[in-house]
Amino acid sequence: MKFLFIADPLQGFSVKKETTLVMMDAAHAAGHEVWHCRIDDLKSISGQIKSHCQKLSIKRNEPNWFEVLKAELCELSHFDFVIMRKDPPFDMNYVTATWFLSEAVRQGVRVLNAPEALRNHSEKLALLEFMEFAPPTIISHQLVDIKAFHEQHQDIIIKPLDGMGGMGIFRVKADGLNLGSIVETLGNLGERALMVQKFIPEIAKGDKRVLVIGGEPVPYSLARIPQGGEVRGNLAAGGKGIAQALTPKELKIANYLGPILAKRGLHLVGLDFIGDYLTEINVTSPTCFVEITEQTGHDVAKQWLQNLENTFK
Structure with missing residues (x-):
């Protein structure tokens, strides 16, 4: 089969930690063709969606x-799967x-995530x-709403809606x-809405990433544990990643949400948990394949590929 991965430039990949790379590697090792393009390579010519693409040999x-x-220049209809992995x-x-x-x-191309x-x-x-x-x-955009929420809960987390990797996350304690x-x-003085959540002390034990593939949870999470006085567990913010078996609560929620999201075309999802709470639903380019695989021996990329092959025979 032919796989097209739409992703950031290859030269910027972290060879040791890049989830998209291990997905490519799994497909390549299974004998599939692996191609790559960027989002700015996409175009419409005479109504057909095409892209400038590179066929790759992977030597991880x-x-x-x-x-x-x-x-x-390829028509996207020539590929069996188009895997959308562009980072935010x-x-x-x-x-x-x-x-x-x-x-x-609409022209018959299978794109994941949809x-x-x-x-x-x-x-x-x-x-x-959920x-x-x-x-x-x-x-909310409004400071008055956020002040009222802070007054009620005393210890809160504020973050922008378009942040990634822990960027722009602030904790405000009882003193305000x-x-x-x-x-x-x-x-930006009310122009952008902000998400505000009650601070969850269990962040000290990690901001856990639970991966769900084709509606089925990976049996291990990656607990991203804040370091050096940080409130952020994100690996990009210096968090330490420790793989752990899913808790009963995480498994229950993942089993509930997985089929719902898969039915909508979300083949790969990253659910974020702090304590027993679900805090985010990541759909663009969920990561942590490498860390979970290295620490547990469970080959997440292999699970991803086998689920995809079995689901879309």
Whole structure:
């Protein structure tokens, strides 16, 4: 089969930790063709969705980990699977790419995750559909709402809706120090809505990433544990990743949400948990394959590929 991965430039991949790379490697090792393009390579020519693509040979453990076998303009309909793995930010370039991919789907192309589902599931606001699993949460432009929430809960977390890797996350304790300044800065004086959640002390034990593939949870999470006085557990913010078996609560929620999200075309999802609370639903380019595989021996990329092959025979 032919796989096209839409992702960031290959030269920027972290060879040791890149989830997209191990997905490519798994497909390549199974004998499938692996191709790559960027979102700005997508175009419509005479109504057909096409892209400038590179066919790759993957050599993951070598210094030069990929070789370009050929490069050509391809119709997306020539691929068996188009895997959308562009990292955030979820900006207009990203949205435009999903519009191209929606037309490709209409033309019979299989795209995962589905472009409509990517547009419809903000990684922060998607939580609103499943508030029974979430901590106390509000989303608002207004400082008055955030002040009232802080007065009620005393210890809160504030974060932008379009952040990634822990960027822009602030904790405000009971003294309310700098609350107004933080909200004005993050919210650009009310122009941007902010997510505010009650602080969960269990963050000390990790912000856990639970991966769900084709509606089925991976049996291990990656607990991203804050280091050095940080409140953020994100690996990009210096968190330490420790793989752990899923708790009964995590497994229950993942088993409930998995089939719902898979039915919408979200083949790969990353559910974030702090304590027993679901805090985010990540759909753009969930990570942590490498860390879980290395620490547990459970080959997450192999599970991803086998699920995909079995589901879409």
